[in-house]
Amino acid sequence: MMSGFSRLGALGLLTAGALLSATACSSGTTEVAPAADGKPEVVAAFYPLQWLTEQVGGSDVHVTGLTAPGVEPHDLELGLQQVSDLQDAALTVYVKGVQPAVDDAVDQGKSFDAATAVTTIPAGEHEGEGEHGQEEEHGHEEVGYDPHLWLDPSRMATVATELGERLAAADAAHAQGYKDRAARTAATLTGLDQEFxxxxxxxxxxxxxxxxxxxxxxxxxxxxxxxxxxxxxxxxxxxxxxxxxxxxxxxxxxxxxxxxxxxxxxxxxxxxxxxxxxxxxxxxxxxxxxxxxxxxxxxxxxxxxxxxxxxx
Incomplete structure (x- = not known):
């Protein structure tokens, strides 16, 4: 029987394949459909942002989640059509540092980086962690912070409020609706924060x-x-x-x-x-x-x- 150290050492040889087994073979994107009803097209980079955008946007926008269900957001790759869709959208909601492909493709004039709305914390560091650390692999070194802000409901409440303002600016005809839904969503998230x-x-x-x-x-x-x-x-x-x-x-x-x-x-x-x-x-x-x-x-x-x- 192997000692504890030997078992852990041998495990290091197995982890690359095990950890990569969840990676999708496809690009992991979903098509951004045109808003035929004339509603503003809003693209959300991955699930928590999609949920938040749907809550705040309500029936006044058409929301598309860019990352397909079951796909690691970090693994997202974009084709030419997805890049074009991002640039044509009324607003793209994302977190810089999660998906380098999105970071490179978004139109900065028509995008909302949720990390700009909250106080961020530094990215983690491990010495000797494989050939490439998290920052190099996923772009966290460039942003210098941990991008997983959606796992704090209180920060998500702040993002909801700011998203309401951004949508109101992009679609002035429905500005009050966006702000009202943002306030309700922020209240729900504040309640969740209190539960935690x-x-x-x-x-x-x-x-x-x-x-x-x-x-x-x-x-x-x-x-x-x-x-x-x-x-x-x-x-x-x-x-x-x-x-x-x-x-x-x-x-x-x-x-x-x-x-x-x-x-x-x-x-x-x-x-x-x-x-x-x-x-x-x-x-x-x-x-x-x-x-x-x-x-x-x-x-x-x-x-x-x-x-x-x-x-x-």
Whole structure:
């Protein structure tokens, strides 16, 4: 039987294929259909932004999600038609640093980078993490911050308010409707934020060991500590990183290693076995969940409460 270190070392040789197994073979885009009814065409780069845009835009706009369901947003590639559609849209809603292809294609005069509406946090760094770190692979070095801001409902509420203003400016005839829906959406998100604050107020442990570092904003908002096995879903964790995470998980008595739907659970499962923990799915909401944004976040809250031993 292999020692703990040997098992973790051998695991490093398996992770590249395992972590890449969720990558789609196609470009992962959806066609941006023309708005035949004359409504403004708004493109949302990936699911959480699509949900938010639909809430704020309502029936006054035609919203298209650029990333197909089940596709990692980071893997998105654009064809010539998608680039043309982005530039023709009345507004494109995106987060700079998530999808380099979108960053390069958007018309800056007709786009809304949600990261500009909130206070961002620095991107994570791991020494010796594969050949390419998260920043180089996905453009985070260029932006200098963690782009996963949608996992904090309070920041999403701020984005909703600003999105209402942007849509009102792009379609003055329906300006009040956009602002009213933005206010209602922000209120819903503020309520969700309060649920998280109460639900994660008193916990046995406050350490999250996650498949990749997507939950920095959630941790920042609710005073949790995120420890990512990798910086992003496609980075191969080194044996040294795996050993480091295992040691920390044991020291902090972590009971759960979190994985996610679009990433192979193999790494998390072996690590959980090594430290005597279980695994559970924590959804980074990078693709369409079974419900919607709010229900998926509430599912995350329940998962966190169980894993962290929280009492409301």
């Amino acid at each position: 604050g109460k639900g994660l107020g008193i916990c046995t442990t406050r350490t999250l060991v996650t498949a990749h570092e997507a939950f920095g904003y959630l941790a920042d908002r609710y005073k949790l500590k995120q420890v990512g096995i990798t910086l992003d879903p496609e980075t191969e964790p080194s044996p040294a990183r795996l050993s480091e995470v295992a040691k920390l998980a044991k020291a902090e008595r972590v009971t759960t290693i979190f994985t996610e739907a679009l990433v192979s659970p193999k790494v998390a499962e072996v690590l959980a076995n090594e430290v005597g923990a279980r695994t559970a799915v924590l959804d980074p909401l990078e693709s369409n969940p079974s419900g919607d944004y709010v229900s998926a976040m509430r599912d995350n809250l329940k998962t966190l409460q169980t894993a962290l031993g929280c009492t409301a």
